[in-house]
Amino acid sequence: MSKKDSQQSEEVDLGQLFKLIGNAFDRFFKFIGNIFIGIYKVVLLLFIHIYQRFVWYAAALVLGGLIGFVIDKSSDKLYGANMFIETNFNSARQVYENLKQLHQLASVDKDTLELAKLFDISASEASKLKGFYIEPDLDENNIAEKYSTFYSRLDSISRLEMTYDRYRESLTPYDFKIHRIGVASTDKNIYKKIEKAFTDQLSGNPYLQELLEVNKLNLNLKDKVLVTQLEKTDSLVGEYLKIRISEAKKQQIPNSGTNLYMGNAESTNLIVDESKIIEKRLELENQRLKINEALVEKKNVVNILAGFPNSGYDISKWTDKKKIILPIVLFLATLLVFSMIGFAKFLKSQSETLN
Known part of the structure; x- marks a missing residue:
């Protein structure tokens, strides 16, 4: 096959391919169009049906609304x-x-x-x-x-x-x-x-109630311990201040006087810094505050916020209102009755045609 014939053959194949693709798109869009046309015809027939029997459907809506209103009023x-x-x-x-x-x-x-x-x-x-x-x-x-x-x-x-x-x-x-x-x-x-x-x-x-009582007991015991520690701390601060005052009244002589040591205080310090005691006291007070909060937060098994x-x-909800639901129900019931009557007539006509 010559080069010219080969090019013509490829052009024919491509043309057929594009033609197939075009036909496929054409059928697809026609299919989509037919769906919308079908929906339009169904909706149009439905409106024509309702228009021809408007009195029946209006009566169904009014009757449903009245009955629903009475039911809602008495309920x-x-x-x-x-x-x-x-x-x-x-x-x-x-x-x-x-x-x-x-x-x-x-x-x-x-x-x-x-x-x-x-x-x-x-x-x-x-x-x-x-x-x-x-x-x-x-x-x-x-x-x-x-x-x-x-x-x-x-x-x-x-x-x-x-x-x-x-x-x-x-x-x-x-x-x-x-x-x-x-x-x-x-x-x-x-x-x-x-x-x-x-x-x-x-x-x-009962188990939850026992947990509640034990928790209260534990918190109260812990609070008592903290109160005892606070009292001892206050007593220590008082004694410490007395020593401070006593030392201040004495003549200052190097390496003489009363020494007070706390914890890991170095022996070279004559008097320990009182801020350590104050910090300890504040820490104990904070612990008591947390206990007081816990006593309130866990006073009951269930707290009412x-x-x-x-x-x-x-x-x-709107679905609970009979004055809305009943008109819809009666309207659909009327449509169903007329649909069944129409279907029965269709079956009868088909039966006569076959006979």
């Missing part, structure tokens, strides 16, 4: 309120279990007598409790801090595998100390009535 509103708690002594598991039990009594069993007994309220008031919910109060800063602490304890191999996302996914609600508790009720004024008894029900566990408000707030 109780659903209110909600939140409480934020902090768990001590790894008590989160117990709190979650207790909340599950309360939710079971209120939402599933509807055991108003048991709820009334637990919260010290009447059975009619207990019947208005509809559910109890809990979830950790997530804070990305706290999660990042927990990850940093956890990551620092890992070896070099584990650090390669434990990413932040993987660590975050491994966390459970029990790993957090602060949690949000929600209570649903049809009585917006019930929350303050149940708050105290509800708090007691969160941490009902934010209690229930005086009254609940409306937590109903």
Whole structure:
């Protein structure tokens, strides 16, 4: 084959290739166009159908709206309120279990007598409790801090595998100390009535109560020890000042007078610097302050960071409003009925054609 014939053959092959590619794109765009045309025809037919039977659909919407309005008017509103708690002594598991039990009594069993007994309220008031919910109060800063602490304890191999996302996914609600508790009720004024008894029900566990008592005892004993140390330090400071005054009154003679040595003070010093004693006293005072904070922070198994408000707030969603849902349901039901009638007519016509 000559060089000229070879070039013509390659041009033909390339032309056929581009033609195939062009045909493929053409079929693809036609396919996409047919989809949109089909959707347009379906929507157009739907609007024509509704227009031809406008009275029926308008009646369905109006009737649904009226019935829904009456139902909403006669139904109780659903209110909600939140409480934020902090768990001590790894008590989160117990709190979650207790909340599950309360939710079971209120939402599933509807055991108003048991709820009334637990919260010290009447059975009619207990019947208005509809559910109890809990979830950790997530804070990305706290999660990042927990990850940093956890990551620092890992070896070099584990650090390669434990990413932040993987660590975050491994966390459970029990790993957090602060949690949000929600209570649903049809009585917006019930929350303050149940708050105290509800708090007691969160941490009902003998083991946790024993831990609480032992922790208080240990903190009080440590505080007593610190008080004794402070008294001894104050006494030492008093004696030291007396020696200072006594030495000041004496005639200053080299290497004479009373010597006072503390700790590792060098023997060449006649009097130890009193700032050491003051620093020690401040350190003891700081320890006492931390103990006082611990006594407050761990005074209970569960700390109430934010209690229930005086009254609940409306937590109903648009899907709970019958005046919105019923018109939609009746409209779709009407459409379904007419669709079934039309399909039946189509089947009948096809049957006559085949016969």
